Structures are given as C-alpha cells and as structure tokens.
Amino acid sequence: MKIVLFSRADAAHADGELRRILASIDRWGFDYAVNEEFFGELQRAAGRPLDPARRYGESYAGAESGCVMVCCGGDGTLLEGARRLGGAAIPVIGINSGRLGFLTSISPDGIESLFEAIARGELRIERRSMLRIEGDFVTPPLSPLALNEISVQRRRAGMISVETFVDGQMVATYHGDGVILSTPTGSTAYSLSAGGPVVAPSCACLVLSPLAPHNLTMRPVVIPDSSEVTFRVHTREDGAFFSIDNRTYRIREGAAFRVRRAEQSIFLAVPHNISFYDTLRNKMMWGVDMRG
Numbered sequence: 352m353k354i355v356l357f358s359r360a361d362a363a364h365a366d367g368e369l370r371r372i373l374a375s376i377d378r379w380g381f382d383y384a385v386n387e388e389f390f391g392e393l394q395r396a397a398g399r400p401l402d403p404a405r406r407y408g409e410s411y412a413g414a415e416s417g418c419v420m421v422c423c424g425g426d427g428t429l430l431e432g433a434r435r436l437g438g439a440a441i442p443v444i445g446i447n448s449g450r451l452g453f454l455t456s457i458s459p460d461g462i463e464s465l466f467e468a469i470a471r472g473e474l475r476i477e478r479r480s481m482l483r484i485e486g487d488f489v490t491p492p493l494s495p496l497a498l499n500e501i502s503v504q505r506r507r508a509g510m511i512s513v514e515t516f517v518d519g520q521m522v523a524t525y526h527g528d529g530v531i532l533s534t535p536t537g538s539t540a541y542s543l544s545a546g547g548p549v550v551a552p553s554c555a556c557l558v559l560s561p562l563a564p565h566n567l568t569m570r571p572v573v574i575p576d577s578s579e580v581t582f583r584v585h586t587r588e589d590g591a592f593f594s595i596d597n598r599t600y601r602i603r604e605g606a607a608f609r610v611r612r613a614e615q616s617i618f619l620a621v622p623h624n625i626s627f628y629d630t631l632r633n634k635m636m637w638g639v640d641m642r643g
Contacts, residue, residue, distance in 0.1 A: 412437075421465075464622075481617060511528070511584065557580070
C-alpha cells in the first residue's frame with residue numbers, strides 16, 4: 352500500500368499533526384510519496400531528512416493499484432490534490448485543517464484511526480462524477496476537469512449576461528453576477544451559497560444556480576447529468592472570468608463554452624461509519640437546538 356500525500360504551499364499545519372502522519376505511515380509500513388510544495392514542511396516537522404526520491408511534482412504518475420491519496424488541508428486542498436491525479440483511479444481522502452470541509456471528513460484528532468482504517472481496508476470508496484469544459488479560453492486551463500463546479504462570474508462592477516442552453520435548448524439569459532453549474536458533490540459548496548439545493552452524491556444530475564440575478568424570479572434548475580450545457584458570455588472590457596473549481600481564467604466578450612459530464616471520475620474515500628447525511632447534519636448543525 353502506498354500513501355500519496357498532498358498539501359498546498361499556503362496550507363497551515365501544526366507540527367504535531369505532521370509528525371503523527373509520519374508516525375502512522377511508519378507504524379503500518381506504508382510506502383509514500385509527497386508533493387514538492389509539502390515536502391520541505393513535512394521534513395522540517397519530522398526533524399530528519401526525508402528521501403528526496405519520494406517527491407513528485409505537478410502531477411502524480413505512480414501506479415494506480417494499491418494507492419490512496421491523503422490530502423492535508425481544506426476542501427480546496429483536496430480539489431487541487433485530485434487534479435494532480437489527472438483522472439487516475441486513486442481514492443482520495445482529506446484530513447481537515449481548514450474550515451467547514453464537506454470533502455475533507457477526517458479531523459486532525461483522527462489521523463491515527465485514518466491510517467489504521469487504510470491498513471485494514473476499512474474505507475468505503477464513493478465514485479463522484481466530474482465536469483469537463485471546452486471553449487474560448489484566453490489561456491488554456493491546467494485541467495478541463497472540475498469536481499465541484501464550473502462558474503461564469505463578473506470581474507468588475509458591471510453586470511454580465513450569460514446565455515445558457517441545455518442540449519441546444521435555451522434555459523435563460525442570466526443577467527447579474529453570473530451562473531454556476533454544479534455536480535452533486537459541489538452542491539454543498541459555492542452553489543449552496545447561491546441558494547442551490549443540497550443534492551445527495553448518488554444523484555445523476557447537475558444544478559444550474561444563478562448568481563445575484565437581476566430578475567428576481569430566477570431560481571436554480573436541476574438537469575440530467577447526461578446534458579450538454581452551453582454558455583455564451585456577454586460582458587464589457589474583459590469583465591468576466593470562468594472558474595473551474597478553485598482555479599480562475601479570464602474570458603473575452605462573446606466567448607462560448609460547452610460543459611458535460613466527464614468520462615473520468617473521482618474516487619472519494621470515507622470511513623465506513625461516516626455517511627453523507629452524517630456529514631451534512633454535523634457540518635450544517637441541523638441537530639443543534641438553537642432555541643437556547
């Protein structure tokens with residue numbers, strides 16, 4: 352079994368947390384690899400040299416079988432780590448040192464239990480759908496794949512207009528701040544903040560959610576995930592950008608983009624005793640009596 356560790360350069364970690372990760376790897380005899388941005392911090396926390404051959408760069412090209420990627424940070428870190436896999440069928444799990452964390456389900460207190468579960472084969476693997484985008488980018492994206500969402504947003508104070516089609520049929524022209532196309536996994540991310548519904552990960556659908564629409568009758572729309580969605584963007588003076596999960600790209604007036612469900616999937620690993628509904632209830636504090 353090999354552990355593929357990932358964290359971003361700007362993620363904050365306690366030294367004790369990092370030492371517990373290394374100690375757990377040693378205890379269970381795992382092989383491991385570390386992305387180069389994380390390597391130095393992990394080595395400093397360990398207080399000893401780590402083998403430089405364990406570093407990997409912009410993408411991880413190791414064998415798929417017998418690997419688990421462990422991301423240390425928040426949901427944004429897990430999204431970036433998953434991108435580095437380039438569609439490889441490697442399960443991904445996150446240790447949450449961020450804030451809310453719907454995707455990163457393990458707290459720092461659960462590090463030892465996580466690695467024990469990996470060693471004993473006690474993780475459940477959930478296949479999560481992704482989106483693929485193509486179109487008129489000024490600069491080609493690092494990856495055309497998104498796990499959470501793809502959105503068109505304004506960059507400046509002025510309103511933008513986004514003509515939106517599903518399988519060639521016009522849904523609406525969204526006048527306002529933009530529009531989000533979300534997967535079920537992304538329904539608890541940006542789409543939720545825009546008033547979109549919470550969608551169970553097993554649902555075969557996508558969600559279109561308007562951002563601050565000038566027409567107050569605009570509401571989120573749920574569509575089949577077999578659909579092809581087309582956006583045509585109208586803006587002034589390069590006043591809009593596209594986001595693909597946590598990466599943004601400037602777009603020109605009149606640009607068109609096509610989005611569909613990707614052939615690749617992400618394999619999210621979760622402990623057997625944690626369900627989507629457990630996570631939802633705990634993160635949203637739905638079981639807490641706020642009446643005082």
